[in-house]
Amino acid sequence: MSEVARTGPGPPLWLLCELTYTCPLHCVFCYNPTDFARTEQELSTEDWLRVLRQGRELGAVQLGLSGGEPLSRDDLEIIVGEAHKLGYYTNLITSGIGLTEPRIKALKEAGLDHIQLSFQDSTREVNDFLSSTRTFELKSKVAALIKRYEYPMVLNVVLHRLNIDHVQQILEMAESMQAEYVELANTQYYGWAWHNRERLLPSREQLQRAEETTQRFRDRAGQKMRIFFVVPDYFERRPKPCMNGLGSVFLTVTPDGTALPCHAARMLPGLTFPNVKDAAIEWIWRDSPGFNHFRGDAWMKEPCRSCPEKTKDFGGCRCQAYLMTGDPANTDPVCDLSPHHHLVTEMVAKASAPQAPPAPVEKPLLFRDRKNSRALLELPTPSAPHSQC
Amino acid sequence: MTAISPDVRPTLGRGFRLQWEPAQQAHVLLYPEGMVKLNGSAGEILKRCDGARTVGEIVNDLESAFSATGLAKDVTAFMNVALEKRWLEIPE
Numbered sequence: 001m002s003e004v005a006r007t008g009p010g011p012p013l014w015l016l017c018e019l020t021y022t023c024p025l026h027c028v029f030c031y032n033p034t035d036f037a038r039t040e041q042e043l044s045t046e047d048w049l050r051v052l053r054q055g056r057e058l059g060a061v062q063l064g065l066s067g068g069e070p071l072s073r074d075d076l077e078i079i080v081g082e083a084h085k086l087g088y089y090t091n092l093i094t095s096g097i098g099l100t101e102p103r104i105k106a107l108k109e110a111g112l113d114h115i116q117l118s119f120q121d122s123t124r125e126v127n128d129f130l131s132s133t134r135t136f137e138l139k140s141k142v143a144a145l146i147k148r149y150e151y152p153m154v155l156n157v158v159l160h161r162l163n164i165d166h167v168q169q170i171l172e173m174a175e176s177m178q179a180e181y182v183e184l185a186n187t188q189y190y191g192w193a194w195h196n197r198e199r200l201l202p203s204r205e206q207l208q209r210a211e212e213t214t215q216r217f218r219d220r221a222g223q224k225m226r227i228f229f230v231v232p233d234y235f236e237r238r239p240k241p242c243m244n245g246l247g248s249v250f251l252t253v254t255p256d257g258t259a260l261p262c263h264a265a266r267m268l269p270g271l272t273f274p275n276v277k278d279a280a281i282e283w284i285w286r287d288s289p290g291f292n293h294f295r296g297d298a299w300m301k302e303p304c305r306s307c308p309e310k311t312k313d314f315g316g317c318r319c320q321a322y323l324m325t326g327d328p329a330n331t332d333p334v335c336d337l338s339p340h341h342h343l344v345t346e347m348v349a350k351a352s353a354p355q356a357p358p359a360p361v362e363k364p365l366l367f368r369d370r371k372n373s374r375a376l377l378e379l380p381t382p383s384a385p386h387s388q389c
Numbered sequence: 390m391t392a393i394s395p396d397v398r399p400t401l402g403r404g405f406r407l408q409w410e411p412a413q414q415a416h417v418l419l420y421p422e423g424m425v426k427l428n429g430s431a432g433e434i435l436k437r438c439d440g441a442r443t444v445g446e447i448v449n450d451l452e453s454a455f456s457a458t459g460l461a462k463d464v465t466a467f468m469n470v471a472l473e474k475r476w477l478e479i480p481e
Contacts (some may be wrong), residue, residue: 013424059412062424089406089419114404114421124431152404154421182420 009295009306011059012251012285016089017048019076020068020253024365026096029158029193032068033266036050037373045075051253054281056086060251063088068235068255071098077106084111091116093156096142103119108155112348115146118156119170143177151183154181158209160193160200161351167210171217171227179225180263186232188266194323195376199365201360203352207235221321234344238309239332246294246318251285261291264319268328294318294328297376301329393444393468393479395461400440407435418476421448425476434467438477444468 019038049373052063056335063083070076071094083090091114092107099115119139132282147153157176159167167184174182186207189197202210214229224340233240243250246261253259257275260266266273273290285291293299297310304315315321316332324333325340366372393399401407406419407468410434416432418425427435433454437447471477 060408061410061417061419062413062422064422087408089424091422113406113419114424150403152421 008286009247009291010249011061012055012281013060013249014062015051015060016066016250016252017051017079018066018068018252018254019043019048019073019079019152020178022072023067023069023095023368024072025059025069025095026369027158027192028275028365028367029160030188030368031188031193031264032189033191033264034195034368034373034376037252038193042073042255043084043253043276045078048075048079049142051276051281052079052083052086053087055251056088058282058285061088062091064091064093066093069095069097071103077103077110078289080107080112081110083133084113088201089113090359094118096139099142099145101145101389103217108149110297111204114154115151115333116154116156117146118158119173127295140308143179147178152181153177153179154183155179156183156185158187159184159202160187161202161206162200164202164206167213168217171214171221175221182227183230184210184227185230188232190267190319190323192366193249195366197347198350200246201232201347201351203233204235204321204348205352207231219304233317233320233334233346237336239313239320239334242317242332245314247285247291248295251281259288261289261294262319267319268322270328301331303335303339304331307337323334323370392474393465395445395448395465396443397436397479398440398443399468399472399477400481401435402440402478405476407432420476430463431467434464435471435476438468440480454464 020042021032021039023030065076065079070092070320072078075093080090080092090112092112093116096117117139143153144156155177157170157174158164163170164186169186171182186202187193187200189201193200211229211231214227218227235263243262246265250262251259252261252263253276254263254266257277258266258273259276259281260273265271271290271293274288276284297305297315299308300315304310313332313335316334318328318332320331320334321330322328324343330336330340333344335341366376401418402418402420407416408419409415410417411413416427416436418427418435428467432452434447442450445467448464451464452458452460468477472479
């Protein structure tokens with residue numbers, strides 16, 4: 001019997017509240033579910049405050065406020081204020097759109113601890129194209145505002161095939177904004193990004209160049225700007241310890257109140273995830289079948305089941321296993337011990353071919369918006385997810 | 390790196406917060422999108438780094454609180470690591 005099954009899970013240290021799916025941006029690499037247009041009714045202020053209180057009682061301590069764009073909720077200041085009183089460390093994960101001076105002042109007074117600002121690219125053209133709106137100048141202003149209100153300047157830039165060659169310019173831009181931390185996070189392929197993956201996955205050569213550029217920049221910039229480079233896991237040979245194992249430390253609540261053990265888990269077939277309107281966080285975390293299903297290792301198949309590394313990577317990412325192989329209990333195909341690993345290497349090989357295929361006309365980049373979400377919902381469901389690979 | 394001087398007054402780094410977590414029965418150090426669970430001695434040292442007390446005073450305080458002697462070496466070694474990790478800073 002696993003340790004978890006004997007003693008029950010530890011606390012959900014990380015609580016992520018996706019406050020809304022409303023977003024002024026329409027990023028092609030968004031991990032939000034492509035069917036988000038189904039969500040019509042968002043949780044009320046009182047619902048969110050209850051989630052915060054119940055989470056904190058269980059030991060949640062890091063709070064992420066994201067979306068969508070969390071600033072599009074006008075009760076954000078109330079939510080932050082309550083979270084601060086309860087003792088959470090509050091992180092706002094934002095595109096910066098809607099972060100006016102009165103709002104940042106009110107958030108600071110409410111006790112907001114941290115702001116992570118996302119940027120799509122360093123050049124206005126690409127930034128605006130990929131997020132499908134004209135926002136670059138606005139974000140530069142927001143970055144200055146964040147500094148003025150004495151927050152550490154933490155910049156997150158999602159990398160992919162269309163912007164990864166601009167890493168040098170991105171880092172120069174970060175430096176000119178006096179960023180203290182920069183995350184160059186390669187796209188993770190879920191939600192909209194999964195849909196657009198053929199257009200977004202960089203080539204091996206692009207990735208290598210970007211890593212070299214980053215290292216040269218680090219050597220020059222020294223300690224004043226810390227740069228994290230997150231490699232897309234399709235280029236790895238071992239999977240990431242996704243969420244440190246589902247149901248281990250991470251709890252997400254989506255805009256409609258569905259509680260998930262990871263922000264993409266709603267896609268997993270055969271599981272029912274509870275809603276915070278119907279159940280208390282304690283039951284959801286400790287007892288609900290949706291959260292217990294992938295705890296421990298009883299669910300594992302070979303090669304994970306007998307693998308000595310299973311306590312280190314927990315078999316990788318369940319969502320990735322499902323998206324690529326059709327079965328979420330399979331080994332994450334990123335692992336080169338997986339019988340499905342070829343699905344990953346084939347995608348990388350295709351992206352790295354010297355004559356990379358031009359953008360297929362029949363499958364254009366799909367921007368994340370309600371119209372496209374509805375359009376996708378009306379499409380017939382593919383017979384098996386891997387048929388898309 | 391040079392060892393921390395006994396006369397400086399370390400304080401928690403900007404963006405870091407130290408608090409006791411009953412659910413973990415430990416002091417934790419919170420920072421943007423992350424957390425360090427501290428062992429007992431690290432928690433006792435960091436909670437005294439308030440920007441008012443000098444390193445020397447912190448050592449004396451710890452020695453009297455725990456009826457111990459000769460803690461200076463371990464305490465400053467930990468503080469040097471904490472400075473490196475930006476858990477602590479020395480106000481100018």
